[in-house]
Amino acid sequence: MAGNGAIKRDGGKGVKDMVMERIKSIKDIPPEENMLPGTPTCAGCGGLLALRHCMKALGRKIVIVNAAGCFTLLTIYPYTPFKNSWLYTAMACAPAGAQGIRDALDILIKKGRLDPDENLKVVVLTGDGSAYDMSLSSTSGAINRNLDFYYICYDNEAYGNTGVQWSGATPFASKTGTTPPGMLSPIGAELAKKDLFAIWNSHKPPYLATISPAHPVDLINKFKKAEQYKGPKLFIALSPCPPGWGIDPSYTVKLAKLAVDTGVWALKEAVFGNLKHTVVPKRFKPVEEYLKVQGRFAHLFKPVRQEGALNKIQEGVDEYWNRHKLLL
Amino acid sequence: MYRLRFHGRGGQGARVASKVLGTAAFLDGYYAQDFPLYGAERRGAPVAASTRIAEDPIMERGVIPEPDIVIVMDETLLQDPLTMPLSGLKPGGIVIINTTNSPAEAKAEYKINANVLTLGITKIGLDMLGMPILSTLAGGVAARIVGLSEDSLTEAVKKVLSSIITDKKLLDKNVAAALYCFNAITPIETKIELKTIDTNKKKSTVISLPFEPAAVSSPAINATGNTPLRMTGNWRVFRPAWNYEACTRCMICVARCPDGCILINEDGYPYTDYDNCKGCLICVEECPTNTLGKVMEVHAKKVIGN
Numbered sequence: 001m002a003g004n005g006a007i008k009r010d011g012g013k014g015v016k017d018m019v020m021e022r023i024k025s026i027k028d029i030p031p032e033e034n035m036l037p038g039t040p041t042c043a044g045c046g047g048l049l050a051l052r053h054c055m056k057a058l059g060r061k062i063v064i065v066n067a068a069g070c071f072t073l074l075t076i077y078p079y080t081p082f083k084n085s086w087l088y089t090a091m092a093c094a095p096a097g098a099q100g101i102r103d104a105l106d107i108l109i110k111k112g113r114l115d116p117d118e119n120l121k122v123v124v125l126t127g128d129g130s131a132y133d134m135s136l137s138s139t140s141g142a143i144n145r146n147l148d149f150y151y152i153c154y155d156n157e158a159y160g161n162t163g164v165q166w167s168g169a170t171p172f173a174s175k176t177g178t179t180p181p182g183m184l185s186p187i188g189a190e191l192a193k194k195d196l197f198a199i200w201n202s203h204k205p206p207y208l209a210t211i212s213p214a215h216p217v218d219l220i221n222k223f224k225k226a227e228q229y230k231g232p233k234l235f236i237a238l239s240p241c242p243p244g245w246g247i248d249p250s251y252t253v254k255l256a257k258l259a260v261d262t263g264v265w266a267l268k269e270a271v272f273g274n275l276k277h278t279v280v281p282k283r284f285k286p287v288e289e290y291l292k293v294q295g296r297f298a299h300l301f302k303p304v305r306q307e308g309a310l311n312k313i314q315e316g317v318d319e320y321w322n323r324h325k326l327l328l
Numbered sequence: 329m330y331r332l333r334f335h336g337r338g339g340q341g342a343r344v345a346s347k348v349l350g351t352a353a354f355l356d357g358y359y360a361q362d363f364p365l366y367g368a369e370r371r372g373a374p375v376a377a378s379t380r381i382a383e384d385p386i387m388e389r390g391v392i393p394e395p396d397i398v399i400v401m402d403e404t405l406l407q408d409p410l411t412m413p414l415s416g417l418k419p420g421g422i423v424i425i426n427t428t429n430s431p432a433e434a435k436a437e438y439k440i441n442a443n444v445l446t447l448g449i450t451k452i453g454l455d456m457l458g459m460p461i462l463s464t465l466a467g468g469v470a471a472r473i474v475g476l477s478e479d480s481l482t483e484a485v486k487k488v489l490s491s492i493i494t495d496k497k498l499l500d501k502n503v504a505a506a507l508y509c510f511n512a513i514t515p516i517e518t519k520i521e522l523k524t525i526d527t528n529k530k531k532s533t534v535i536s537l538p539f540e541p542a543a544v545s546s547p548a549i550n551a552t553g554n555t556p557l558r559m560t561g562n563w564r565v566f567r568p569a570w571n572y573e574a575c576t577r578c579m580i581c582v583a584r585c586p587d588g589c590i591l592i593n594e595d596g597y598p599y600t601d602y603d604n605c606k607g608c609l610i611c612v613e614e615c616p617t618n619t620l621g622k623v624m625e626v627h628a629k630k631v632i633g634n
Contacts (some may be wrong), residue, residue, distance in 0.1 A: 042372060
């Protein structure tokens with residue numbers, strides 16, 4: 001199994017033989033903060049919590065390529081919360097920007113103008129609108145070219161930055177600015193959420209994982225494991241969004257936990273296409289527990305209970321876990 | 329013409345407050361405009377919204393640079409150099425501040441040279457709605473000041489909110505809260521004529537945008553990690569408060585804070601960086617013991633720097 005000592009499949013060349021230090025509890029999370037407070041993100045931002053832990057795992061020798069989205073607001077002139085460099089790109093081309101930076105760093109090292117110790121990890125940071133919709137082709141190309149980069153997608157299941165409009169990541173029956181529940185469509189969004197994990201996994205990248213801000217130990221261990229591979233290392237973080245999902249800011253972490261405990265958000269990883277679930281709840285909670293606390297699903301309960309839609313969501317979750325033979 | 333400007337924080341409801349007022353004025357037979365002004369920021373960040381009310385068609389457009397009445401829905405904004413809610417206030421204008429202080433105290437504290445009215449609407453919002461959303465309350469206050477009728481206010485609250493919320497009970501609570509605020513405030517005699525239509529901008533209509541070289545017009549940030557200077561601590565409605573007797577140093581709060589605002593002291597105990605804590609209260613929700621509780625911010629000024 002990859003990750004325990006020496007690596008056999010390296011997807012190319014030059015994998016460092018390194019020993020992984022897995023952490024066991026919240027107390028082992030590195031104390032250094034690589035992203036400082038004072039950012040303009042909403043209070044209780046789930047994506048920011050996920051990013052904070054990602055930054056701890058990645059360290060400071062990185063350069064972030066940020067596609068347009070909520071997190072482009074982290075760095076507004078003249079302020080930045082980061083200790084590393086940061087580049088802003090349009091929504092559709094962050095992986096292309098990463099290719100440019102990676103090539104520039106490689107050429108500088110090759111020519112001897114940059115000390116190999118000064119090498120930087122290239123990290124793409126995008127929201128779900130970019131990852132699921134606009135930059136899907138750009139990411140596909142980058143994975144196909146085996147570009148050595150990290151990709152962090154903070155998935156808040158809508159275009160949150162522009163006022164919560166429907167995106168390819170919006171789940172079935174969710175209310176968004178462009179899918180309001182009404183007379184014609186009482187359930188809100190009628191399309192299912194894209195399975196971006198499966199789309200990316202069909203490229204068989206060296207490392208691909210889903211992460212959650214409520215499981216920082218799992219998150220950091222996944223980054224440590226990914227570190228040994230050269231090539232695309234991709235992460236999708238479910239990011240509860242207080243204004244977009246209609247929840248109190250204090251409820252972000254509880255909701256991220258509920259998403260995992262109800263089976264809505266499967267925490268998993270795939271190494272060269274081989275799938276493995278990292279956190280499987282012992283007993284799945286009913287999906288309704290996750291839905292009823294969110295304003296974006298309130299129309300499924302009031303004024304009329306939308307039994308059909310609720311059953312369809314539960315069946316979708318059951319079908320997923322049955323398919324992976326993990327439903328007890 | 330009445331020109332009003334609402335200053336609040338994203339999520340408090342400045343936009344809806346201006347809409348409630350504009351709708352109420354319209355129902356009373358006036359011409360009205362209401363519109364928000366967003367910055368590139370999020371919930372908790374300063375937001376402004378404007379309403380114009382007149383007896384004749386309104387020919388003015390755009391942001392109100394010289395308001396007659398300013399409604400400050402968050403007291404901490406008065407000290408925010410980037411917001412400056414009182415800028416452009418006309419001589420003899422009225423300032424309504426959401427504070428528990430008396431008008432005289434607020435006048436002295438913030439050195440305001442205008443008519444000041446105060447009402448602690450955050451407290452009213454928490455008592456009557458159960459949450460610090462002040463849209464209908466501020467709308468109610470403003471409706472009283474400009475002399476609109478109670479019936480139009482009730483209708484306006486119902487009309488505006490029914491497109492936002494489906495909860496009938498919450499809607500009724502909002503109507504009650506708006507009327508409570510409407511009756512709780514005593515209006516000041518104003519000399520603003522509803523009939524006067526004047527344009528307060530008589531400058532050139534052409535805006536000149538001088539060309540700057542790329543190095544100036546798209547500057548690079550060469551500092552690292554300087555966002556703490558922004559002091560997002562003044563976003564809070566509630567602050568997390570510590571009771572160390574119960575603390576087991578489990579570090580759960582540290583791992584759960586999205587902003588990394590919980591630091592560790594020399595003895596290994598966590599504490600809050602109140603300068604930057606946005607008050608999301610995830611730490612209070614997640615604390616497995618009774619170490620963390622929440623306390624309402626009465627006066628952010630006294631808290632920052634503690």
